[in-house]
Amino acid sequence: MNKINYPIYINFLNLFLNTSLYFFVITNLDINKFYVLLFYLSSFFLIFYSFNFKTIFFEKFLSIFVWFGFPFKLAIPYVALSFGYEINLFPENSSYNNFSKDVFNDAINFSLCGILGFIFASIVRKKYIFFYPLEKNLMKNSLWFFYEKYKFKILFIYIITFISINFLNLYFEIYQKGISSNFSPNFLIVIFKWLLLMGFSSFACCFIYYDLVKKKNYKFTSVLFLLESFFSNISILSRAFVFNVSILFISFFHLFKNNVRINFSVVLSLLIFAILLIFLNINITSKLRNCVVNYQDINKSEKIFFSKNCLTSQEKVLRKKISATVSKISSLSFARWVGIDSMMAVMNKKENLNLSYYIFFLKEKKILFEKSYYEKYFLNKDKSKTHIIDTNHIILPGFISYQSISGSKFFVFLSCFVLVIIGAYLEKFSYRYSYNNFILSALISYLFVFRIIHFGYLPFNTFIYLLAIIFTFLQFRIYNFILSKIKIL
Numbered sequence: 001m002n003k004i005n006y007p008i009y010i011n012f013l014n015l016f017l018n019t020s021l022y023f024f025v026i027t028n029l030d031i032n033k034f035y036v037l038l039f040y041l042s043s044f045f046l047i048f049y050s051f052n053f054k055t056i057f058f059e060k061f062l063s064i065f066v067w068f069g070f071p072f073k074l075a076i077p078y079v080a081l082s083f084g085y086e087i088n089l090f091p092e093n094s095s096y097n098n099f100s101k102d103v104f105n106d107a108i109n110f111s112l113c114g115i116l117g118f119i120f121a122s123i124v125r126k127k128y129i130f131f132y133p134l135e136k137n138l139m140k141n142s143l144w145f146f147y148e149k150y151k152f153k154i155l156f157i158y159i160i161t162f163i164s165i166n167f168l169n170l171y172f173e174i175y176q177k178g179i180s181s182n183f184s185p186n187f188l189i190v191i192f193k194w195l196l197l198m199g200f201s202s203f204a205c206c207f208i209y210y211d212l213v214k215k216k217n218y219k220f221t222s223v224l225f226l227l228e229s230f231f232s233n234i235s236i237l238s239r240a241f242v243f244n245v246s247i248l249f250i251s252f253f254h255l256f257k258n259n260v261r262i263n264f265s266v267v268l269s270l271l272i273f274a275i276l277l278i279f280l281n282i283n284i285t286s287k288l289r290n291c292v293v294n295y296q297d298i299n300k301s302e303k304i305f306f307s308k309n310c311l312t313s314q315e316k317v318l319r320k321k322i323s324a325t326v327s328k329i330s331s332l333s334f335a336r337w338v339g340i341d342s343m344m345a346v347m348n349k350k351e352n353l354n355l356s357y358y359i360f361f362l363k364e365k366k367i368l369f370e371k372s373y374y375e376k377y378f379l380n381k382d383k384s385k386t387h388i389i390d391t392n393h394i395i396l397p398g399f400i401s402y403q404s405i406s407g408s409k410f411f412v413f414l415s416c417f418v419l420v421i422i423g424a425y426l427e428k429f430s431y432r433y434s435y436n437n438f439i440l441s442a443l444i445s446y447l448f449v450f451r452i453i454h455f456g457y458l459p460f461n462t463f464i465y466l467l468a469i470i471f472t473f474l475q476f477r478i479y480n481f482i483l484s485k486i487k488i489l
Contacts, residue, residue: 010051018044021075028078030101035108042115043071049122054131055257057438058423058445059122060250065453066118069339069398070111076334099344106347107340113409114400117416125420130428132254132438139435142483143476147210155207155224162200162228166235169196170305176237178393179292180368196232198447198472201244204228205440206476208248212255212262212439219266222248223273230277234284237292240450241281245274247446251439338453342397345378346404352377353407361405362459372457374402397456423448426466430473435480444473 022040026033043066050063080086125131147154169175174183175193183189204225211218229244249271255262291310304310346353364373374397375381381395403415423445430444431437447469451462 011048014044014047014051018071021071021079024075024078024082028081029104031104031108035105035112039108039112039115040071042112042119043067046115046119046122049119049126054126056125056131056424056427056445057250057254057442058427058449059118059125059420061246061446061449062118062420062423062452064246065337065449066115066339066400069337069453070115070343070400073334073337074340080334099348103344103347103350106350107343110347110404110409110412111340111343111400113413114403114416117413118420121417121420121424125424129421129424130431132431141435141480143206143435143480144210146483147207148214155221158200158203158207159224162195162231165192165195165200166231168192169235171303173304176235176292178237178289194468194472196236198443198468200228200232201225201247201443202440202472202475205247205443206434206437208251209437209439219270222266222270226270226274226277230281233281234288237285237289239282239285242278243446243450245278247439247442248274251442254438254442338396338398339401342374342378342401342456343404345374346397346401349378350407353405355406355408355411358403358406358411361402364458366458372396374456394457396454399452399455402456402459419452423452426469429470434473434476437476440473440476444469447472 018040022036025031025036025040029036046063047067050059077086169192172183173179173181175181175189175196181189204221207221208218208225210216211221225248226245230241233239233241233244249267252262252267288305288310291304291307361373370376371381372394375395378397379395399419400412400416403412406412426448427441427445431441434440448466451465455462
């Protein structure tokens with residue numbers, strides 16, 4: 001298939017969706033039509049620049065998340081109503097129905113400034129910073145030779161290790177999202193957290209890359225990537241597996257787009273398998289979360305996720321109709337994107353917004369059983385309810401909305417511009433220091449984008465997370481150095 005077809009299909013779909021959503025918004029909302037036109041035009045160009053001409057993974061992931069969080073989330077309730085459905089788009093924002101026309105217009109304008117910052121930074125990045133070369137040159141190194149020589153042993157050890165770590169994590173309740181861990185020592189929590197969030201996936205990316213560039217059977221290592229991500233997300237009670245899946249298929253799209261021959265039937269079979277795992281992930285994870293909520297019904301001598309009540313509920317899940325899972329997926333698909341709703345919540349308190357207020361938010365520190373600054377000052381939520389288990393459910397505003405606390409459109413534009421430049425350099429370094437492993441670069445960029453999109457609580461922790469990401473690609477330089485010294489190849 002001609003490689004130019006892929007951008008054409010994406011551009012047509014991009015134009016059609018943004019045009020359709022624009023008309024749904026202006027016909028249902030009392031809002032400045034010119035502002036909305038600029039908003040949807042910028043959303044179109046953000047996707048356009050991210051998928052055409054010298055593209056990188058960071059911008060692809062960022063543009064997708066931003067599109068779903070802003071233009072899509074703004075319009076989807078009116079799309080649903082036109083088909084006879086009514087959805088609660090902003091369940092975390094009880095003030096949504098009381099927002100004035102000015103709040104909507106301000107939210108559109110500040111969002112537009114952020115999106116324009118992303119677009120201008122993308123133009124600068126393409127000209128001066130980094131894009132992927134057309135040639136796919138593997139940089140052979142000690143790691144590659146080690147994998148070639150001991151491939152089956154390495155994969156066997158990898159499978160045993162990630163299964164064991166996932167079991168131990170769930171059994172001893174070491175690290176689960178939204179739960180304050182009481183496990184000790186603390187350094188083990190850090191190790192488990194890194195392995196489950198990015199460590200194991202980084203190794204799987206290397207396995208796939210080595211098989212792809214050598215034109216070997218990459219189907220098995222791709223399945224391994226999906227299975228590891230599936231089990232790890234269940235182990236940490238995360239329903240974000242669907243986003244991890246996108247790493248693999250956007251990497252395949254990168255090959256298609258550059259006219260690299262790849263077996264379409266293999267990709268299709270992997271996609272079908274991934275969709276099945278997505279259904280299972282959401283189903284099982286939702287029930288495991290219920291075990292935490294219903295902890296009082298569990299014998300305190302039992303482990304939460306291995307208690308009789310929890311395991312019994314899992315057996316019942318398997319007998320339930322698939323419609324319940326479909327309903328849950330639909331709810332997550334419409335309502336859980338971070339974006340325009342948080343921007344409206346911020347703009348609803350526009351009189352308080354300034355740089356001093358923004359600096360005050362940057363100094364936020366964790367306080368047990370206290371809501372985040374964003375929830376307290378913009379959503380008017382009080383203290384968290386006290387649970388037998390210390391849960392830590394936080395509503396996040398996202399990067400663009402958080403920068404809008406400054407009250408300055410220029411500051412929003414500039415901070416979004418700088419963010420893309422940082423993301424571009426991060427991907428550039430991850431590509432070069434991982435010996436041209438573009439799949440690992442895709443993982444690195446996804447991890448950074450996911451964190452930024454869900455930005456807004458304890459900002460300093462983002463720097464720690466960024467250091468963990470940097471270590472994730474630098475670790476392979478360390479392993480290569482060790483292998484080159486011990487001379488076991």
